[in-house]
Amino acid sequence: MALKDEAREVIFEEIGGARKVILNRSKKLNTLNYEMLRKMYEKLKAYENDPIVKLVILKVFAMPEVLIGLFPDVGASYFLSRLPGFFGEYVGLTGARLNGVDMLAFGLGTHFIPSKSIISMENSLEKMIASSDSPSVATMSMIINEFAQEVNVKRDSAYSRLDMVNQCFCGESCEEILRSLECLALQTQDKWVHEAITSMKSANPIGLKIFLKTIREGRSKNIKQCLETEYVGISHLLGRTISNNFYEGSRAMLIDKDKKPQWLPSKLEDVSDEMVAKCLSRSFSDDDDWLPLQLPSRSSRTEVLTSKL
Incomplete structure (x- = not known):
């Protein structure tokens, strides 16, 4: 990759009727900053309304939110x-x-494409786009399927531990979940159990509690309602309504990289239900220039294929 590409945190490529959006901030776990979001919004909005554009490929992502003081949104x-x-x-x-195998098993992915075949698949999609005025979703699906491989879940995979995960993570509170994990750790040396305990104990306590509430409520909400709730929570954390933990987590994990964030509150038991409720409340101070989330209406483009590789 050229040096000029390394300096760009998001790369846009245009090949005929195909467009690629490539996250290029791997040293920061591809976390999105304002400038990346602004550029992506501008480009994707233009792509959606451009009749020339038939295919958009978004590439490398991660969800490190609980480690940097936020919660998965x-x-x-x-x-x-x-x-x-x-x-x-x-x-x-x-x-x-x-x-990739686990993601496919859980439905987070739709196709398993070996890394060595990704570029070839992209090239085939780009050629198809270039040779057709109106490529169909069915044709694109056929090309993706040509490169997809059948996978078998291994005995030590994440999917194989679902029963034990259910046993621990069905708890009504983060404290109860952590206690269940610690009890399980006394019975087994399975690596995932000890890693889960370490992760929860090192993560932002208020972020954990906000996420548990949002995911439990999310089961009965649609995607629009979930996005609106998450937006409110993120707005409070960014605005320091309850704590400075987002900024402290970003400092420790992404800037100074000492990996020793000083959370306040520092313990799960110090995070009250009232604090969580306030972080998910739509009431902000009069000084805040806060507006509720406004989701844009979709264009009239008819066929949409979303493939998670």
Whole structure:
């Protein structure tokens, strides 16, 4: 990659009727900043209304929110709440990493494409776009399927531990979930259990409690309602309504990188239900220039294919 590309935090490529949006901030776990969001919004808005554009490919992402003082948002309370059992709670509260096979098994992905085949698949899609005035979703799906591979869930995969995850993460509170994990740790040396405990104990306590509330409520909400709730919560954390933990987490994990954030409150038991409720309340001080989330209406483009690779 050229040096000029390394300096750009998001890269846009235009090839015929295809467009690529590539996150290029790997040293910061591809966390999005304002400038990246602004550029992506401008480009994606233009793509949606451009009749020439037939395909948009978005590439590399991560969800490190609980580690940097936030909580999983961007619709996480919607799509994680719809995973089997309480696996969504496990992923969101611990930041557990899933491989491609696990994502496919849980429905977070639709196709498994080996890394070595990704570029070839993109090239085939781009050629198809270039040779057709009106490429169909069915044709694009056929091309993706040509490169997709069948996968088998291994015995030590995340999917295989679903029963134990359900046992621990069904708890009504973060404290109860953590106690269940600690009890399980006395019975097994499974690595994932000890990693989950370490992660929850090192994460922002208020972020954990906000996420648990949003994912539990998210099961009965639609995507629009989930996004609106998450937006309110993020606005409070950014505005320091309750604490400075987002800025402290960003300092410790992304800026100074000492990985020793000093959370306030520092313990789960010090985060009250009232504090969580305030973080999800739509009431802000008169001094805040806060506006509720306004989701744009979609264009009249008819066929949409969303493939998660």
